[in-house]
Every structure is written in structure tokens, then in C-alpha cells.
Amino acid sequence: MTRHFKVIVVGAGSMGMAAGYYLARQGVKTLLIDAFDPPHDQGSHYGETRIIRHAYGEGREYVPLALRAQELWDELEKKSHLKIFTQSGAMGFGPKGNAPFIDEAIASGREHNLEVDYLSGAEMKERFPGLNVPDDYNAFYEPNSGFLYSENNIQAYRELAEFHGAEMSVNNPVVDIEAFDDSVKVITEKETFTADKLIISGGAWNKKIAAKLDLDLPLVPSRQPVAWFEANEKLFNSNTFPTFMVEVPTGDTRAIYYGFPTFGGCGVKVGRHEYVDAIDPDTMNREFGSDENDEGHIREFLDTFMPEASGKLKKGVICIYTRTPDGHFIIDKHPEHSHISIAAGFAGHGYKFASVVGEILSQLAVSGETEHDISLFKIDRPSLKEASVNK
Structure with missing residues (x-):
């Protein structure tokens, strides 16, 4: 029998695990699927620590998100037994x-x-x-800035997500994804699942995962x-x-x-x-x-x-x-399937935003909208379209 969820998250690393927590905390029936067992040494969160800075050289548009991310990391530290952030400056x-x-x-x-x-x-x-x-x-x-304990933070989000009822399917690569008008089917090596909504946050594997949904992302x-x-x-x-x-x-x-x-x-x-x-x-x-x-x-x-x-x-x-070609993230809904959200291309500076990106993804999954300005990260922006055409 195929198990059904309200939301499936494919890729339970930095952004995916945070999204899973924020969904589960709201009582949303959530499944997180990962090809490994997060936190692990195969992805972009590996290496113990990540910088969080608020004065932002990649663009001043990021500053409000960095400040919200900091609030959420501070909140996570209060809820977890693990060390989350050190204010070293x-x-x-x-x-x-x-x-x-x-x-x-x-x-x-x-x-x-x-x-x-x-x-x-x-x-x-x-x-x-x-x-x-x-x-x-x-x-x-x-x-007021400093550094985050990247693997600790994913572990903390995982523990809290599971505490609130989220389920994990680990060491279980996705084989295929089928999108329907109001649902999705996710076929993995171990089992097949269905859901009303889907979040894709597979890190370095996002290009391969998105291709299963006829998306050619220039990652x-x-x-x-x-x-x-x-x-x-x-x-x-x-x-x-x-x-x-x-x-x-x-x-x-x-x-x-x-x-x-x-x-x-x-x-x-x-x-x-x-x-x-x-x-x-x-x-x-x-x-x-x-x-x-x-x-x-x-x-x-x-x-x-x-x-x-x-x-x-x-x-x-x-x-x-x-x-991505322009160095900015992709955080948006699938252009043909509004019940599928994608977080990709974090370009070496994205980890600090994992908390707020998780919040954004949970909002997109629940209501289709987010309170945060993510216009910079649209999936159909000209720089991405040009890269796909000229490759």
C-alpha cells in the first residue's frame, strides 16, 4: 500500500530539514526523503561550521533574510540541546x-x-x-555575526521535526517523480510515496532531481x-x-x-x-x-x-x-506545477539562510505564498533562461 503525506521533502539537508521542522510544527503530515542519513559528509553542509554575516557582499537584498535567519537560529538554540551559534563577530x-x-x-x-x-x-x-x-x-x-555549527543544526532540526511527527526515509535515493494536477508520486529505491505537495531541496543533486520533472536548471x-x-x-x-x-x-x-x-x-x-x-x-x-x-x-x-x-x-x-549563472539562489514554485516548490543553487553562501529558507518553503507548501521577498530568486528570471538557451 502506498503511503500518502500532505508534503514530501526530497533532500533533507540544510534547507529541507528546516522546512520539515516548520511543517511538522504546524501539524502538517510530512515525509523527508534523503539519499544518505543527514547530517552526513556527502553534501554542502559538511565541515562542522558555516559563517553567518549580516552585512552582505553578494547583494544588499539579502540583508533582511540574513537578519530573519539569525532570529530563527537563535530560536533553534533555545529549543535544542545542541550548540547552534557562536557570536564571534x-x-x-x-x-x-x-x-x-x-x-x-x-x-x-x-x-x-x-x-x-x-x-x-x-x-x-x-x-x-x-x-x-x-x-x-x-x-x-x-x-553581532559569527558562525553556525552546520551539522549540529541539521541534527537539531531533525530531532525537532521527528518530535513533532515528521517521518524520515533515509539512505533511500529517489528513482523518479511523477507530477499530477494536484498531487505527486515519489518513487524511491525502497518504496513509493504520494503527497499533495512536494519540496525539492537536493543540494548538488537538484539538477538531476529537477530533470525528472522536465526542468532543465542551469546548476x-x-x-x-x-x-x-x-x-x-x-x-x-x-x-x-x-x-x-x-x-x-x-x-x-x-x-x-x-x-x-x-x-x-x-x-x-x-x-x-x-x-x-x-x-x-x-x-x-x-x-x-x-x-x-x-x-x-x-x-x-x-x-x-x-x-x-x-x-x-x-x-x-x-x-x-x-x-547558478548569476550566483543567486532559486527559491520558487515549479512553473507548471504550483504544488511543487524548489530550493536550489545556494552557491557556497547559502547555508546561513537555511533556517529562513526552511520557513519560506513551509509557507509555500501550506499556502502557496510567503511573507518574505523572494523575487530575486525566481526560477524564470532572464539570467537562468539565457544560460539554458546558450549552454
Whole structure:
């Protein structure tokens, strides 16, 4: 006998698990399906921590969502026994006149009247002695930001969703999806389910999942190395040093590095925010160090800007970015099936929004509308259509 649910969530990672909780909390009969057993090491939430920042270099339109996400993370911390957020502060810096990401973050902070200090490189070095920053760099520091415990947070949402009655079907890849006028059928390796509504939030697998519903989404997953290094604990611990985003000139282009202070002896964590060759998430090489640049670029950055954090490599892992052509998310309903919602293309900066995206997806599933402005994330915006036509 096929079991029926009010809502099925395909992909119970960052956004999907949050959506499952917000649905179940309202008494909605919800099933969450995942190809693995979340939290796990196969998706974009892997790697222990994620930055949450409110002054936003990717566009000031994101700031209201970032602030709502912060409220929801704080709420989750009160409901869970797990650690959700550390308020270490967040900073960013880059060369004056040649750092559009940093300039936009500064502009977004001013436009939204955020609590942010705007500083020179010299002032940043005085405040954080572990930095080696040119005096004429532009910089900002926001004390109310910090970092999230990504795997903890998914575990917390899972426990609360199940407490409120949501069901989980894990280690169970989706084989096919059929859409009807007012329902869906989800066929998995283990069982077939039906539902009135469907949410697709499969991370790096979203392109493959959406194809089952005749959607050709221009999503490009890429392999992303992240590493932890021994550091001067006095200079770089989470009580004295913030998370960071740094824009660095590299010839005719710019690179953005990001990272976290050390806590509990874990070391300083650093990654390079970039999009390299497309990968297949099912066959990607997950061995850190299999590419010489896995550590190389990161080490060069630390040697230049944070030399006392460029100690012995403690650990390296591989996670995944999934990018859209314009770098903005997809959060919308299927263009032909309004009872199907899709959350995709979070492009390496989306995790911090998982709480509010979960809220948005739950609202779309229940009422077909959301109180949040998601016009930037429409599935039929010109940049996505052009990419599909020109591929």
C-alpha cells in the first residue's frame, strides 16, 4: 500500500530539514526523503561550521533574510540541546578601490543601519594583532555575526521535526517523480510515496532531481576544499578573533577567501570561495590533497595575511558548491506545477539562510505564498533562461 503525506521533502539537508521542522510544527503530515542519513559528509553542509554575516557582499537584498535567519537560529538554540551559534563577530577587508565584494558589504551595512564598524587596514591590525593587512585596505567588522555549527543544526532540526511527527526515509535515493494536477508520486529505491505537495531541496543533486520533472536548471556543482591549520591560539581563538571574508587581487581577477577562528583546539579553518570545473556529485573525488591546490592557495593566503595561523595542516575535507549563472539562489514554485516548490543553487553562501529558507518553503507548501521577498530568486528570471538557451 502506498503511503500518502500532505508534503514530501526530497533532500533533507540544510534547507529541507528546516522546512520539515516548520511543517511538522504546524501539524502538517510530512515525509523527508534523503539519499544518505543527514547530517552526513556527502553534501554542502559538511565541515562542522558555516559563517553567518549580516552585512552582505553578494547583494544588499539579502540583508533582511540574513537578519530573519539569525532570529530563527537563535530560536533553534533555545529549543535544542545542541550548540547552534557562536557570536564571534565577522570581518571583511580588501584593497581600496579594487574590492567590489567588500564595498557592497559595507554599502549593505550602511543601507540597513547594521551595527558595523568601518575601518582601515591599519585599524584592523590594531584591533586584531594576528592580521597582516596593508594600511590602506577597506575593512569592516560586525560584532553581532559569527558562525553556525552546520551539522549540529541539521541534527537539531531533525530531532525537532521527528518530535513533532515528521517521518524520515533515509539512505533511500529517489528513482523518479511523477507530477499530477494536484498531487505527486515519489518513487524511491525502497518504496513509493504520494503527497499533495512536494519540496525539492537536493543540494548538488537538484539538477538531476529537477530533470525528472522536465526542468532543465542551469546548476553547476563544484568541488570545494576546506582546511584547518594550527594557529596561535591567543591571537586566533573565537573569543578574540572573528570569522572573515577577504578579497584578494590575483592578476586581472580577484579571489575571495573565508575562514573561522579556532575553538577547542580545532585550528583556524580556511577555504577559497571559487567555482572550478563542474563535477558529478556521485563520482567526485572526495580525497583532500588529491589536487595540489587543495592546500596550496589557502596556505599562500595565510602566509600573506595571517602568518601566525599558517601552522601545520590539521585536517582537510571536501564539500560541494552548487552555483547558478548569476550566483543567486532559486527559491520558487515549479512553473507548471504550483504544488511543487524548489530550493536550489545556494552557491557556497547559502547555508546561513537555511533556517529562513526552511520557513519560506513551509509557507509555500501550506499556502502557496510567503511573507518574505523572494523575487530575486525566481526560477524564470532572464539570467537562468539565457544560460539554458546558450549552454
